[in-house]
Amino acid sequence: MIAAHLAKLRFRHPLSSEEEAAIRAIVPPGKRVARNSTIVHEGELLEASTLLLEGVMCRFKDLADGKRQITQIHIAGDFVDLHGFTLKRLEHDVMTLTDCAVALVPHEHIRQLIEQWPRLGRLYWFSTNLDASMNREWELSLGQRSAAGRLAALFCELQVRLQVVGLESARFNLGMSQSQLADSLGMTPVHVNRTLRHLREQRLLNYQRGEAQIVDLEGLKSLASFDERYLYLDPDPL
């Protein structure tokens, strides 16, 4: 399942077979993690970063009064906490939303990899910058889009990202309860429920206990004013 990760890299930049082999060499065998497991805690000192091989994970921050914001959702192929390589400690938690398979890549191996292959260093830097671009898009969503628009934008983004790594993108298991969607989109579970019903009635999207089915992608894109350029689908080769 490291294939998804390589696909994601290759989608933006060509990889030589030596580079690809060098990456494969530092990724240990995957291990399984059950859903709803917190695998990185805020503040914890990190010695490795998590490559998500299979399943869905998220990162989130909590406020003192218990309010939670999910800041990002991750799918297979994502290097979920690669930013931990330079930050050493994260200011947020990371948890699984579905059962997952992950590979824990020691930071020492990453350091050796990029010292030997400086271009891969830039590609992985790109990768964390791409994550940041998605954070900015979510800022845009949270600040400016309506509730329905935010939901639509989220599913448009996931659709594209799943496609990039070669996974089924029209119907997929996101594993999120409506309450978790609410924490992602800055709304209440009740309003998520009503908005999902609205999207279902408009024949745009079906979402039932974690299973998403995109019915009308163009409709969703239009509702969200979705502009995929923030996903950097065709940058210039480094």
Next chain:
Amino acid sequence: MIAAHLAKLRFRHPLSSEEEAAIRAIVPPGKRVARNSTIVHEGELLEASTLLLEGVMCRFKDLADGKRQITQIHIAGDFVDLHGFTLKRLEHDVMTLTDCAVALVPHEHIRQLIEQWPRLGRLYWFSTNLDASMNREWELSLGQRSAAGRLAALFCELQVRLQVVGLESARFNLGMSQSQLADSLGMTPVHVNRTLRHLREQRLLNYQRGEAQIVDLEGLKSLASFDERYLYLDPDPL
């Protein structure tokens, strides 16, 4: 004024005098830019990154219907579009909020710098990851904090960041109109006005035509549930 930039780096990681000299060597003389100038346009191919020597800038994204989200605010010492080094094109614009002094550092020089000083490469990678952490905090703000809490959190963040680079942090010129504050915080100019009045009446903050004066920092922190850990003020040395 490159001093602010070095101060920001040193605040998180020690710099050897050779590393510092290497950085100084690639920063060209500053030039002035008037306020309200857009210095990077979305989609434009970049050959250099902008080091902000003096003044305040912001980055923003627009929605099709004209709604704007300011995704980040930058002060002296920030490498405003360092992420352009790996992304090549940005999905947002960058503009000045006050009159500024900037140095445009060619990407070719950055590449040579980090090839010769790999540790500096990791420090600059850290730097873009720190930016991303602020984006995540803004997601938290936009998604979960009240209007007053968002305003308070913004000024708490700026206070700390100004202090880090050795600038006056209790009273400073932010150069933002209430309308621009509104675009940063996902609210309307009218509501920004009312909320600022509220903060003034509570003796927490004065804000008049771009001039901010923090009256009660602890009060603001408490209102925002501000937790500065996301600013990574004392990470482990790399």
Next chain:
DNA sequence: CGGCGCATTGACCTTCATCAATATGCGTGG
């Protein structure tokens, strides 16, 4: 079968947006 987490729905309420009018400061040209 009973319990539990999650989803669904209704009634009501708060926060913030919208619309609109007026005010205030500031730069410019006469």
Next chain:
DNA sequence: CCACGCATATTGATGAAGGTCAATGCGCCG
């Protein structure tokens, strides 16, 4: 120096989006 014009700020009245509270339903699992 003053008058004008423009951008920004301020305030009030009203409305809509979404939050809160609470009850019921549904599916799943032991």
